[in-house]
Amino acid sequence: MLYKKFFESLVPSSLRSSFRESFRIIENSQKMAKIKDVDHPHIDFEKAVIYGKLKQIKYSKINNVDANIPRLTSVWCCRLKPQQTKAFVKFIRECITPYEPQTFTHIKRLKKIGTGKDFRLDGILCSSSLFTTKDQILELIHEYSDPEISEMTSDQINEVKIPSNIPTTREISLEWSEKFWPMSWRGDPNAQFLKEVKFDIVKEKQMIRKLLDVLETATEEIESKKPTLPVATIVVNPNNEEIVSTSFDCRLAHPLHHSVMLAIEQVAQNEKKSRLQKSAHSVEFDSGYLLNGLVVYTTHEPCVMCSMGLVHSRIKRVIYLQPMKSGGLETNYQLGDRDDLNWNFETWRWLEEEDLKKLHEIERKYKTFDQEVNV
Numbered sequence: 001m002l003y004k005k006f007f008e009s010l011v012p013s014s015l016r017s018s019f020r021e022s023f024r025i026i027e028n029s030q031k032m033a034k035i036k037d038v039d040h041p042h043i044d045f046e047k048a049v050i051y052g053k054l055k056q057i058k059y060s061k062i063n064n065v066d067a068n069i070p071r072l073t074s075v076w077c078c079r080l081k082p083q084q085t086k087a088f089v090k091f092i093r094e095c096i097t098p099y100e101p102q103t104f105t106h107i108k109r110l111k112k113i114g115t116g117k118d119f120r121l122d123g124i125l126c127s128s129s130l131f132t133t134k135d136q137i138l139e140l141i142h143e144y145s146d147p148e149i150s151e152m153t154s155d156q157i158n159e160v161k162i163p164s165n166i167p168t169t170r171e172i173s174l175e176w177s178e179k180f181w182p183m184s185w186r187g188d189p190n191a192q193f194l195k196e197v198k199f200d201i202v203k204e205k206q207m208i209r210k211l212l213d214v215l216e217t218a219t220e221e222i223e224s225k226k227p228t229l230p231v232a233t234i235v236v237n238p239n240n241e242e243i244v245s246t247s248f249d250c251r252l253a254h255p256l257h258h259s260v261m262l263a264i265e266q267v268a269q270n271e272k273k274s275r276l277q278k279s280a281h282s283v284e285f286d287s288g289y290l291l292n293g294l295v296v297y298t299t300h301e302p303c304v305m306c307s308m309g310l311v312h313s314r315i316k317r318v319i320y321l322q323p324m325k326s327g328g329l330e331t332n333y334q335l336g337d338r339d340d341l342n343w344n345f346e347t348w349r350w351l352e353e354e355d356l357k358k359l360h361e362i363e364r365k366y367k368t369f370d371q372e373v374n375v
Ligand SMILES: [Zn+2]
Pocket: 258, 259, 260, 261, 302, 303, 304, 305, 306, 307, 374, 375
């Protein structure tokens, strides 16, 4: 079937899009959020700190796009009689939602048109990027053959523009509802995110200790095998907590061999090996990106080069301990959280004093370490 191929080609972008939407952060979030939330005592919404140990790094105000200006996107919408809504909702659930590249949780699917007994509803069928012409969506509705909606004609379908970003306040939500399309206000988006993000803080602590342990062990190596700088990175698969890569800073051997770059390279090499093994058994190569879904733990805030490497490798989350003057995530550019880059990832800083103290102790063992150097 024509649509099947078409849909399959859309799945990766659909995942990307929903990821980006779910993690989109709004400038006013921390001001808006409730400071004390009895159901979430482990979250400091004002400081965006979880369990007092993990600080969310977010600076959307530096992004090029103002979150309070709607970014409009085109969607196909159809005029319905009230009795058609059940079939419409079923059609959307079965034929559209699994393939839809855009998320619509921030808007209402149906809009009431007119009053009294003869009112009608406008319903959003799908984004215009899913079906580029009216005929394509109409063909799918006809193929679906639910008698309630299969008689739909071309003049019942129109293209409209709706905001693709989530409003930051209830007031803006109401304003956009008046101007464009009814919005669904679920509260401050970053507060929602902080409530939904899942951390097992005991396991996070264990990972940080492992990171520091591997760094400390490396300092005990003989001089020729020592990392150049006391910087270590581990890459972890959060599904099984397996460490898929461990790396150290070796920039004296090669100027690009920062630990994060080496970690990315090591994961790439492992993936290449596993793909070659698969291809030997006539299994198709996996699609996807190198570090998709993986978590990076690193001792120092990655530099701009490493941060861009993380963007390109489509990492899920980065956790580091020491912010750096040359850093590309918190200190400069905020490269994990920019609307003008095609990938965003979560950035967190580990705050626990005893671990930072431990890191600084290890640093002191490296006489050559220079705090000013790019990490
Ligand atoms: Zn670097």
